[in-house]
Amino acid sequence: MWLDVENGESVLEVGTGTGLALHPLAESNPRGWTEGVDASAAMLARARTLMQQCSHRRYGLRCAHATALPYPSDTFDAVFSSYLIDLLPASKRRPAMREMRRVLRPKGRLVVVYLAVPQRPVEQLWEWIARAVPPLLGGSRPIDPRPVLDTTGFEEERHTTRVQVGLRSGIVRTTLR
Numbered sequence: 519m520w521l522d523v524e525n526g527e528s529v530l531e532v533g534t535g536t537g538l539a540l541h542p543l544a545e546s547n548p549r550g551w552t553e554g555v556d557a558s559a560a561m562l563a564r565a566r567t568l569m570q571q572c573s574h575r576r577y578g579l580r581c582a583h584a585t586a587l588p589y590p591s592d593t594f595d596a597v598f599s600s601y602l603i604d605l606l607p608a609s610k611r612r613p614a615m616r617e618m619r620r621v622l623r624p625k626g627r628l629v630v631v632y633l634a635v636p637q638r639p640v641e642q643l644w645e646w647i648a649r650a651v652p653p654l655l656g657g658s659r660p661i662d663p664r665p666v667l668d669t670t671g672f673e674e675e676r677h678t679t680r681v682q683v684g685l686r687s688g689i690v691r692t693t694l695r
Contacts, residue, residue, distance in 0.1 A: 520629045520676075520691050526550045527595040532584050532618060533557075533602030537565030543598065544569070544577040553594075555582040584614035592623045600631040603666075604658045611663065615670040619694065627693050628672060633658045634679050634688035641686050655685075664690060671695050 523529055526549040534540045534554030544552040554577070556562050562579050569577060582588050584602060597618045603611055618628055633655065636642045648655045664674060672692035679688045 520689055521596050521598050521627065523547050523550070523552075523596060528593060528623075529553070530555070530587075530589070530594045530597045530618075530621060532587070532597060532599040532614070533605070534565055534579065535561045535601075537568040537579075539598065539600055540565060540577070540579075541568055541572060544572050544574070548574045548576060550576065552577045553580065553589075554578070555580045555584075555587065557581065557583045585610055585617055587617045587621050589621045591620050593621045595623055595626055597622055597626065597628045599628070601633065601656070601658055603630055603663045604633040604661045605656065611661075611666050612670060615663075615666050615672070619671050622694055624694060627675075627691060628667075629689065629691045630663055630667070632663055632688050632690075633660050634686040635660045635662055636686055638681075638686075640684040641681065644685050660686070662688070667692055 523546050525547055528550060529543055529547055529552045531540050531554045534556045540554040559581055562581055565579055606614055636645045645660050648659060673695045675691045675693055677690045679686050
Protein backbone atom coordinates (compact mmCIF):
# COMPACT_ATOMS: atom_id res chain seq x y z
CA MET A 519 0.00 0.00 0.00
CA TRP A 520 1.19 3.52 -0.67
CA LEU A 521 1.10 4.41 3.04
CA ASP A 522 3.73 1.75 3.88
CA VAL A 523 2.64 1.31 7.50
CA GLU A 524 5.37 -0.03 9.74
CA ASN A 525 4.05 -2.18 12.56
CA GLY A 526 4.13 -0.05 15.72
CA GLU A 527 3.20 3.29 14.16
CA SER A 528 0.33 5.63 14.94
CA VAL A 529 -1.94 5.80 11.89
CA LEU A 530 -5.03 7.90 11.20
CA GLU A 531 -7.63 7.45 8.49
CA VAL A 532 -9.66 10.61 7.89
CA GLY A 533 -13.08 9.89 6.38
CA THR A 534 -13.04 6.22 7.35
CA GLY A 535 -16.61 5.58 6.16
CA THR A 536 -17.55 1.92 6.58
CA GLY A 537 -14.01 0.91 7.53
CA LEU A 538 -13.04 -0.86 4.31
CA ALA A 539 -9.56 0.70 4.33
CA LEU A 540 -9.27 0.98 8.12
CA HIS A 541 -9.54 -2.77 8.61
CA PRO A 542 -6.43 -3.69 6.56
CA LEU A 543 -4.56 -0.67 7.97
CA ALA A 544 -5.22 -1.91 11.51
CA GLU A 545 -4.45 -5.54 10.65
CA SER A 546 -1.03 -4.50 9.34
CA ASN A 547 -0.30 -2.58 12.56
CA PRO A 548 -1.02 -4.87 15.57
CA ARG A 549 1.74 -3.32 17.74
CA GLY A 550 0.78 0.24 16.83
CA TRP A 551 -2.41 2.26 17.03
CA THR A 552 -4.77 2.82 14.10
CA GLU A 553 -7.55 5.37 14.39
CA GLY A 554 -10.44 6.15 12.06
CA VAL A 555 -12.56 9.30 12.04
CA ASP A 556 -15.70 10.12 10.12
CA ALA A 557 -18.33 12.85 10.42
CA SER A 558 -21.16 10.32 9.98
CA ALA A 559 -22.29 8.31 13.01
CA ALA A 560 -24.07 5.90 10.65
CA MET A 561 -20.85 5.18 8.76
CA LEU A 562 -18.97 4.70 12.02
CA ALA A 563 -21.58 2.18 13.18
CA ARG A 564 -20.90 0.15 10.03
CA ALA A 565 -17.14 0.51 10.57
CA ARG A 566 -17.49 -0.75 14.15
CA THR A 567 -19.25 -3.86 12.87
CA LEU A 568 -16.50 -4.53 10.33
CA MET A 569 -13.71 -3.84 12.83
CA GLN A 570 -15.03 -6.57 15.13
CA GLN A 571 -13.34 -8.93 12.65
CA CYS A 572 -9.94 -7.36 13.39
CA SER A 573 -7.48 -9.79 14.99
CA HIS A 574 -6.60 -7.28 17.74
CA ARG A 575 -8.10 -4.26 19.50
CA ARG A 576 -5.38 -1.66 18.93
CA TYR A 577 -7.62 0.66 16.99
CA GLY A 578 -10.19 3.35 17.65
CA LEU A 579 -13.08 5.08 15.91
CA ARG A 580 -14.25 8.64 16.53
CA CYS A 581 -16.89 10.93 15.15
CA ALA A 582 -15.13 14.07 13.92
CA HIS A 583 -14.95 16.44 10.99
CA ALA A 584 -11.82 16.58 8.84
CA THR A 585 -11.56 20.31 9.58
CA ALA A 586 -11.45 19.78 13.37
CA LEU A 587 -9.54 16.61 14.22
CA PRO A 588 -9.72 15.82 17.96
CA TYR A 589 -6.01 15.07 18.43
CA PRO A 590 -3.00 17.00 19.67
CA SER A 591 -0.45 18.20 17.15
CA ASP A 592 2.26 15.74 16.08
CA THR A 593 0.25 12.62 17.02
CA PHE A 594 0.43 10.37 13.94
CA ASP A 595 3.21 8.90 11.83
CA ALA A 596 0.90 8.48 8.84
CA VAL A 597 -2.48 9.76 7.66
CA PHE A 598 -4.64 8.20 4.96
CA SER A 599 -7.71 9.72 3.33
CA SER A 600 -9.67 8.11 0.53
CA TYR A 601 -12.40 9.87 -1.44
CA LEU A 602 -12.93 12.54 1.19
CA ILE A 603 -11.14 15.59 -0.18
CA ASP A 604 -13.15 15.42 -3.42
CA LEU A 605 -16.34 15.25 -1.37
CA LEU A 606 -15.62 18.40 0.63
CA PRO A 607 -16.67 21.82 -0.64
CA ALA A 608 -13.71 23.78 -2.02
CA SER A 609 -13.79 26.09 1.01
CA LYS A 610 -13.17 23.12 3.38
CA ARG A 611 -10.32 21.43 1.49
CA ARG A 612 -7.52 23.68 2.73
CA PRO A 613 -8.71 23.60 6.38
CA ALA A 614 -8.93 19.78 6.21
CA MET A 615 -5.40 19.54 4.77
CA ARG A 616 -4.11 21.90 7.48
CA GLU A 617 -5.63 19.65 10.13
CA MET A 618 -4.06 16.55 8.62
CA ARG A 619 -0.74 18.36 8.54
CA ARG A 620 -1.15 19.51 12.16
CA VAL A 621 -1.68 15.99 13.52
CA LEU A 622 1.24 14.49 11.55
CA ARG A 623 4.59 14.13 13.27
CA PRO A 624 7.68 15.63 11.63
CA LYS A 625 8.61 13.53 8.58
CA GLY A 626 5.08 12.13 8.62
CA ARG A 627 3.43 11.01 5.43
CA LEU A 628 -0.01 11.51 3.95
CA VAL A 629 -1.69 9.49 1.21
CA VAL A 630 -4.79 10.90 -0.47
CA VAL A 631 -7.00 9.00 -2.91
CA TYR A 632 -9.44 11.13 -4.89
CA LEU A 633 -11.75 11.25 -7.89
CA ALA A 634 -9.44 12.68 -10.55
CA VAL A 635 -10.14 15.02 -13.42
CA PRO A 636 -11.27 12.95 -16.44
CA GLN A 637 -9.10 12.65 -19.52
CA ARG A 638 -11.08 10.38 -21.86
CA PRO A 639 -14.64 10.67 -23.22
CA VAL A 640 -16.07 7.86 -21.04
CA GLU A 641 -14.52 9.52 -17.97
CA GLN A 642 -16.00 12.85 -19.02
CA LEU A 643 -19.41 11.15 -19.16
CA TRP A 644 -18.96 10.13 -15.51
CA GLU A 645 -17.99 13.69 -14.63
CA TRP A 646 -21.15 14.99 -16.29
CA ILE A 647 -23.23 12.40 -14.39
CA ALA A 648 -21.50 13.33 -11.10
CA ARG A 649 -22.38 16.99 -11.61
CA ALA A 650 -25.95 16.28 -12.79
CA VAL A 651 -26.77 13.67 -10.11
CA PRO A 652 -24.32 14.22 -7.19
CA PRO A 653 -25.67 11.38 -4.97
CA LEU A 654 -24.76 8.83 -7.65
CA LEU A 655 -21.06 9.18 -6.74
CA GLY A 656 -21.70 10.09 -3.11
CA GLY A 657 -21.30 13.80 -3.87
CA SER A 658 -17.67 13.43 -5.01
CA ARG A 659 -16.42 15.72 -7.76
CA PRO A 660 -13.30 15.35 -9.89
CA ILE A 661 -10.48 17.51 -8.52
CA ASP A 662 -6.70 17.74 -8.36
CA PRO A 663 -5.80 18.20 -4.66
CA ARG A 664 -2.07 18.68 -5.28
CA PRO A 665 -2.15 22.51 -5.36
CA VAL A 666 -3.89 22.55 -1.96
CA LEU A 667 -1.45 19.97 -0.60
CA ASP A 668 1.45 22.06 -1.83
CA THR A 669 0.21 25.26 -0.18
CA THR A 670 -0.45 23.53 3.16
CA GLY A 671 3.10 22.28 3.65
CA PHE A 672 3.16 18.90 1.93
CA GLU A 673 5.76 17.79 -0.56
CA GLU A 674 4.69 15.30 -3.23
CA GLU A 675 6.74 12.08 -3.32
CA ARG A 676 4.74 10.24 -5.97
CA HIS A 677 1.48 10.42 -7.85
CA THR A 678 -0.49 8.22 -10.22
CA THR A 679 -3.94 7.87 -11.70
CA ARG A 680 -5.89 4.70 -12.36
CA VAL A 681 -9.11 4.07 -14.24
CA GLN A 682 -11.71 1.58 -13.02
CA VAL A 683 -15.17 1.24 -14.54
CA GLY A 684 -14.59 4.47 -16.44
CA LEU A 685 -13.77 6.48 -13.31
CA ARG A 686 -10.31 8.01 -12.96
CA SER A 687 -8.90 8.05 -9.46
CA GLY A 688 -5.72 9.72 -8.31
CA ILE A 689 -3.34 8.65 -5.56
CA VAL A 690 -0.78 11.01 -4.14
CA ARG A 691 1.78 10.33 -1.42
CA THR A 692 3.27 13.32 0.36
CA THR A 693 5.54 14.08 3.27
CA LEU A 694 5.82 17.15 5.43
CA ARG A 695 8.23 19.82 4.30
